[in-house]
Amino acid sequence: MKITLIKPSLGNVISGYNINDGSMEPLQLAIIAGLVKKPDEVIMYDDRLEPIPFDEKTDLVCITVDSFNAHRAYEISAEFKKRGVKVILGGMHVSLLPDEAVQYADSIVVGDAEPIWDQLINDAKQNKLQKTYSATFGLPQDGHFPDRSIFKGKKYLPISLMQFSRGCKFNCTFCSVSKFFKHSHKCRKIDDVLHEIEKDKLKTILFVDDNMVSNKKELKILLRELIPLKIKRASQSSIDMAKDKELLKLMVDSGCAGNLVGFESININNLATHVKLETYTILTCFLIINYTKKH
Ligand code: B12
Ligand code: SF4
Structure with missing residues (x-):
């Protein structure tokens, strides 16, 4: 079976795709590529960097969908479905709005x-795809490693994405992460993280963790x-x-070159209107750099 993985762009009404020379590697697609077992084959197209060859022969298309690219993802899905190819959608948006996403795919x-x-x-091989597959949140990438060979030849920024944990211990009301992970936080096995780096x-x-310090221990x-x-x-x-x-x-000693901290507000009166610690605007905070200077 040939499986085609797609990362949609934000979309562009004129050209259909949107060249973006500051794109980062789509980690979720490398994780999925790592799950594919031979003799099945896998290929990836990144709509942000290249045109999608809709007429190329393939047996199954898997598209990763965030809310900001959902419209384009549904357009891409429709193109493949028109050609009789089965389409699976997954990702943050699909998990948050399954009833919407399921209308645009064979399976979600x-x-x-x-x-x-x-x-x-x-199920796909037996032509028995279910409409919806639901996975419970276990240990992230438990014994699974990304296949980054799918990125070869594509012009991504020279930084590798990986995860140590998923979710967050906080429960900010506006945050899609706290909804997606149902307010839970889970770390990968440390040996798996080290093995992946090596x-x-x-x-x-x-590290794409939404809150890397959620489990400090x-x-x-x-x-x-x-x-x-x-x-x-x-x-x-x-x-x-x-x-x-x-x-x-430890952050400094282990190679931290930068860390993003989100602040809901730096106005104490605004903060007083909320009971929980919440984030609103993302500001880059040079906390680590300041700490290094002081010590
Ligand atoms: C790194 C990151 C970025 C990077 C870019 C990453 C890239 N490759 O290009 C940067 C910093 C540039 C960025 C920018 C933005 N981002 Co961002 N980003 C992330 C972050 C932190 C990690 C993404 C990641 O790699 N996750 C790890 C992978 C493994 O997890 P995953 O995608 O959930 O995939 C798993 C499952 O969902 C599932 N799955 C996923 N896809 C599929 C597909 C199929 C077929 C199947 C079967 C399964 C499946 O299996 C995967 C493996 O377990 C996420 C938060 C998060 N926790 O995911 C936000 C996040 C995706 N970003 C978000 C947003 C809003 C943005 C921006 C729009 C922000 C802005 N206002 O500018 C921009 C848009 C940029 C653009 N034009 O594309 C939101 C999206 C919310 C939503 N409802 O969709 C998130 C969830 C953050 C948040 N807290 O809300 N982002
Ligand atoms: S601290 Fe950040 S990641 Fe955690 S729930 Fe709040 S906004 Fe989301």
Whole structure:
């Protein structure tokens, strides 16, 4: 079976796709490519970088969908369906709005691909695809590794995306992450993270965790292991990290080149109107750099 993976662009009414020379590698598609077992074949097209060859022969199309590219994803799906190719949709938007997404696909996946992938492919081979596959949130990428060979030859920014954890311990009312992960937070096995860095010789990494410091105890174990690897990395974390000096030092020592912190507001009166810590505007905070300067 030949499987075609697609990352949609934001869409462009004139050309159908939108060339963007600042695109990052779509990690979710590499994770899915890593689930594909031989003799099945996998190929990936990134609508942000290249035209999609709709007429190329394929048996199954898998599209990753966020809310900001859902419209374009549905257009792409319609093109393949017109040609008689089965289309599966998955990703954050599909999981949040399954009733909408299911109208534009043969099947949808709610949740992570890893737990349901083998069943989905078997069903596709027997022409018995179910309308909806739902995966519970287990350990992220438990023993599964991305196949980054799908990125070869495509002009991505020179930074590798990977994840240490999924979800967040906070419960900000407006946040799609807290909805998607049902307010839960789960870390990967640390050995899996280290193996992935070593296997793919990753040197500059963006940890895509929504809140890397959500489980400080586990993170400290990881950071200690990262120190000898001498990688450079960026991440996103909540400001409560600033209370933990040991954590800040480990962040610096393990190659932190930048960290994003979100602030709901820097106006104390605005903050007082909310009970929970919530994030509204994302500001880049040079907390780590300041800490390094002071120590
Ligand atoms: C890294 C990142 C970016 C990077 C770009 C990444 C890239 N490759 O291009 C940057 C910083 C540039 C960015 C920008 C933006 N981002 Co962003 N980003 C992320 C982040 C933090 C990680 C994405 C990721 O790699 N996740 C890891 C993968 C493995 O997880 P996953 O996508 O959920 O995939 C799993 C499952 O969903 C499922 N799955 C996914 N797709 C499919 C497909 C099939 C067929 C199947 C079976 C399964 C499946 O299986 C996967 C493996 O387990 C997410 C938050 C998040 N937690 O995902 C936000 C997120 C996706 N971004 C978001 C937003 C809003 C944006 C912006 C619009 C922000 C803005 N206002 O400019 C821009 C849009 C950029 C653009 N034009 O494309 C929102 C989307 C919300 C939504 N409802 O869709 C998110 C969820 C953040 C949030 N807190 O709300 N982003
Ligand atoms: S701290 Fe950030 S990731 Fe966590 S729930 Fe709030 S906005 Fe979402």
